[in-house]
Amino acid sequence: MIKREFLQDHKSLDFKFYQNVDDFIVEEVPIKFAGRGNFIIAKIKKQKLGTWDLIESLAKGLRIYDNELGYAGLKDKNATTTQYISIPKKYSKDLKQFRHNKIKILETTLHGSKLNIGDLIGNKFEINLHEVQAQDVGKIEKLLKQISKVGMPNYFGFQRFGYDGLENLEKARKYIYEDYQIKDRKISKMLVAAYQSDFFNKWLVERLKQSDDSFKAMDGDVFRDYREDKFFTPKNFTEIMQKDFEDKKIVPTGLLPGQKAFRSIKDARKIEEMFDDTYIKEKGYRRDAIVYPSDISVSFDKNTNKCKVKFTLPKASYATVLIENIANRNLKA
Known part of the structure; x- marks a missing residue:
């Protein structure tokens, strides 16, 4: 596997990054929904489930085929994620009865068509970096501003x-x-x-x-x-x-x-x-080739040495790549 390289050539930053339900939070930025139509759009929050796991659980709970459900993008399993799923309107009564300990339906609306891959604007991320040195917080903030200006290799x-x-x-x-x-x-x-x-x-x-x-x-x-x-x-x-x-x-x-x-x-x-x-x-x-992070914010808890970074990325780009860009090192091969 080739080593991912970046535009910024700074000394590697030494912090810990974990993908779990507390430290990796994702919320889908949706397209505009019609508010009417033959498909329910359910905003769903899930933990420790990938998108395919979510689809499988919904299909089983509603007693329908999984290909009747639509989604705009795949979300990580080891995270707390919020995404939108389309369900034919005829299953509205069954949806109201649906219960799952890892799945919470936050709200619903209607739309005229089934969701397909790519039917989203992007994703908002909230990520905790651990064991961050206090002197590196300013560097992280500066790097994120620079990357938002010149772009992140996609x-x-x-x-x-x-x-x-x-x-x-x-x-x-x-x-x-x-x-x-x-x-x-x-x-x-x-x-x-x-x-x-x-x-x-x-x-x-x-x-x-x-x-x-x-x-x-x-x-x-x-x-x-x-x-x-x-x-x-x-x-x-x-x-x-x-x-x-x-x-x-x-x-x-x-x-x-x-x-x-x-x-x-x-x-x-x-x-x-x-x-x-x-x-x-x-x-x-x-x-x-490149994408531009937006809506950037950085906060630091000096008692725990935990740095919280928030940002939005366009669809189909990876938050883990941005973390690698900040650290100037590959997290995994």
């Missing part, structure tokens, strides 16, 4: 690759290139996604080598327009485009190799093609 975090990351990547390689059988379609999709993500992370490390204090956009990059949410590749990278990038109107993207994904051109392609794989038959994607 790596896939260690969770993407599973507990046995290297072993999972090898299984994915055998599944793609050899006659390695995986009966569970969900597992095979997860392994291939991890394999694609590893290419992206390696590409991002290489691109950071071409950058200094901020990410360097290149001629031939595929950009995403934030407002239109569309990809485009300009014939030439101009000063106006550089200004748009600095003003956070557009962002360079990296490739998750696969079918039907845009490829970069020119100088950007020379780097990208080293981390491409046209043999992968699954759908490919592009992912923002």
Whole structure:
């Protein structure tokens, strides 16, 4: 597994980070719901349950198929998380009777369609860092402000690759290139996604080598327009485009190799093609190279040496990567 590198080259900060229900709190920032329609949107708080565990528990409790339920994103198991789940309106009576010791339905509204992956704006995080030195609190605050300005490299975090990351990547390689059988379609999709993500992370490390204090956009990059949410590749990278990038109107993207994904051109392609794989038959994607944390706050309890950091990240980005960026060290492989 490649070591995740960052734009800030400071001495590593020595603190402890734990993922548990007290120290890792996540709340989904939802899209705007219609307030009417054939689907109940339930705001649900859960502990020690992953999203798939939540879906399984809800389906069992409501006596329905799990594919009738919709969700916008996957949330960690070892955390206290709040997320939105869509349920067909016809099960409203059953939902009112639903009880589970790790699941609490906070509120409900209505919407016109089932929730799908990506139907969210982002996530709010509240994370406790332990054994923080008092002199490092100011450094943490300064780093977070700097990262919010220049952006955080949008790596896939260690969770993407599973507990046995290297072993999972090898299984994915055998599944793609050899006659390695995986009966569970969900597992095979997860392994291939991890394999694609590893290419992206390696590409991002290489691109950071071409950058200094901020990410360097290149001629031939595929950009995403934030407002239109569309990809485009300009014939030439101009000063106006550089200004748009600095003003956070557009962002360079990296490739998750696969079918039907845009490829970069020119100088950007020379780097990208080293981390491409046209043999992968699954759908490919592009992912923002950097993301910008917002709503940042830092507080410190000198009696416990515990530092609480709060921030919001766009969807599909990892809070653990931001913690790594602050610490300037990888938490796990």
